[in-house]
Amino acid sequence: MKNTIKLNLENIDATYYSGEELLPVLNNVSLYVKSGEFVSVLGPSGSGKSTILKIAAGLLKPDRGRVLIDNRHVNGKPQMVGYMPQQDLLFPWKTLKQNAALPLLARKWTKNKAFARVEELLPAFGLEGFANYYPHQLSGGMRQRAALLRTMLIESDLMLLDEPFGALDALTREILQDWLLEIWERFKRSVLFVTHSIDEAIYLSDRVYVITERPGKIAIEQKIELKRPRSKTVLTTSLFSSYKQLLIDALNIKFPDSTGFDHQQKP
Ligand SMILES: Nc1ncnc2c1ncn2[C@@H]1O[C@H](COP(=O)(O)OP(=O)(O)OP(=O)(O)O)[C@@H](O)[C@H]1O
Ligand SMILES: [Mg+2]
Numbered sequence: 001m002k003n004t005i006k007l008n009l010e011n012i013d014a015t016y017y018s019g020e021e022l023l024p025v026l027n028n029v030s031l032y033v034k035s036g037e038f039v040s041v042l043g044p045s046g047s048g049k050s051t052i053l054k055i056a057a058g059l060l061k062p063d064r065g066r067v068l069i070d071n072r073h074v075n076g077k078p079q080m081v082g083y084m085p086q087q088d089l090l091f092p093w094k095t096l097k098q099n100a101a102l103p104l105l106a107r108k109w110t111k112n113k114a115f116a117r118v119e120e121l122l123p124a125f126g127l128e129g130f131a132n133y134y135p136h137q138l139s140g141g142m143r144q145r146a147a148l149l150r151t152m153l154i155e156s157d158l159m160l161l162d163e164p165f166g167a168l169d170a171l172t173r174e175i176l177q178d179w180l181l182e183i184w185e186r187f188k189r190s191v192l193f194v195t196h197s198i199d200e201a202i203y204l205s206d207r208v209y210v211i212t213e214r215p216g217k218i219a220i221e222q223k224i225e226l227k228r229p230r231s232k233t234v235l236t237t238s239l240f241s242s243y244k245q246l247l248i249d250a251l252n253i254k255f256p257d258s259t260g261f262d263h264q265q266k267p
Contacts, residue, residue, distance in 0.1 A: 005071070006158050006190040007033040007056055012065035014051055024215040025051050026062070031209050031218065033190050035157065040193045040201040042247060043211035049194040050086055052216075053160045056192060057083040069158065082151040082159035082189070086166070089147065090135040096146050097131040103153040118149070124183065125149045141172040148180070152187060162194045174232065177203060181230060198251070202243045203230060210250040220250040 014026040025048040033039045041049050054060040055067060061076030069079060090099045097118050104114035115131075122128045125145045135143055144164055151159060164180075165173040177200060184191060195201050201208045202224055210219040224243060226234050234240055 004035045005032050006035045006037070006069065007192060008066070008068040008071075009052070009056060010066040010068070012052075012055060012067070013063045014048065014055060014060065015063055026055075027215040027217045029065075029211070029216060029218055031192075031221070033158070033192050035190050036188050037206050038184060038191045038193065038204055040195055040205040040208045041211055042195055042198065042201040042208055042251070043216060044213050044251070045196070046214050047211045048214055048216035049211060050162050052211075053083065053085075053162050053192065053194060056160055057081055059083075079156075080154060081156045082154040082161075084147055084151040084159070084161045084164055086162040086194075090143060090150075092135050095132050095134055096127060096138065099135070100146055100150045100153060102150060103155070107155065117153070121149060121152075124186075126179065139172075140168055141176060144168065144176065145179070148183070152183070152189075157188075157190050159189045159191045161191060163196065164193075165200070166196065173200070178231070180204065181228075185229065198244055198247050199235065201247070202226070202240060203232075203235065208247065210247055212252075219252075220246070222246060222250075 009029060009031050012026050012029040013024075016023040016025055029048075029052060031039070031041070031052075041052060043049050051060065055062050058067070058074050058077045058079040066073060067075045069081070097115055100118045101111070101114040104117060105111070109117070119131055122131060125148070127142060127145060127149070130138065130142065135146070138146065148164060151161070165176050168176065181204060193204060205224050208222045208224060210222070211217065212219050222243065226239060
């Protein structure tokens with residue numbers, strides 16, 4: 001099972017058209033995710049990361065190339081995959097429980113059964129006791145976990161997560177990274193994860209693809225051989241630092257002056 005290919009994107013080109021304007025976004029992008037694998041796409045803003053996920057979810061048809069899920073051609077055909085878009089899309093007028101149950105209700109589960117299943121999973125997602133809260137009554141981290149719970153309830157082995165922790169403060173983000181790894185190990189999903197954060201990509205992934213500025217091309221594919229289960233102590237190891245240096249080089253990040261004045265590492 002572990003060595004079968006879950007998602008395969010082959011030689012993808014994509015262009016957006018707005019009026020007369022053509023905006024080439026992806027250039028010959030090939031990537032894959034094996035069953036049970038955690039793969040990240042790391043790259044600068046506007047490089048086409050979200051576009052890759054939309055193509056993988058079948059929401060957007062590429063100009064060229066093939067999209068295969070479980071070896072089936074799915075170019076431009078919306079798929080039942082666990083796609084979590086960049087903004088958490090909880091409906092504000094629905095409670096946490098009603099939001100999370102949507103994929104089950106879409107599969108014609110009865111309300112009772114769907115809500116019971118959600119209630120059962122709330123503790124694992126750190127949301128016990130909040131079933132009847134509305135999104136605005138939850139913290140940012142809780143909303144992200146609720147959106148992830150809903151994504152997890154989509155009946156698919158493949159999860160496409162678009163910067164799920166992007167809007168969170170650093171501490172909450174670190175806690176949720178550990179939590180996501182636990183959930184991933186427990187539910188054995190295949191994950192394609194988009195992020196801006198080099199540390200996050202290394203910490204979570206089995207492999208990382210670095211994508212260049214628009215039109216996005218794959219700069220490198222890097223295997224991450226840190227043993228699992230991982231904990232934050234790995235961040236200070238020399239192996240972690242060497243991966244980090246490799247990814248910084250691939251992203252071509254400049255450190256403007258040697259006085260250390262501008263040491264931003266943001267891609
Ligand atoms: N629907 C659209 N119509 C036209 N242009 C679009 C559309 N969606 C995205 N773009 C453009 O395509 C490029 C890539 O967008 P995309 O959202 O894939 O980037 P991204 O790597 O996810 O960026 P970020 O890290 O900021 O989320 C950007 O220049 C964006 O302006
Ligand atoms: Mg994006």
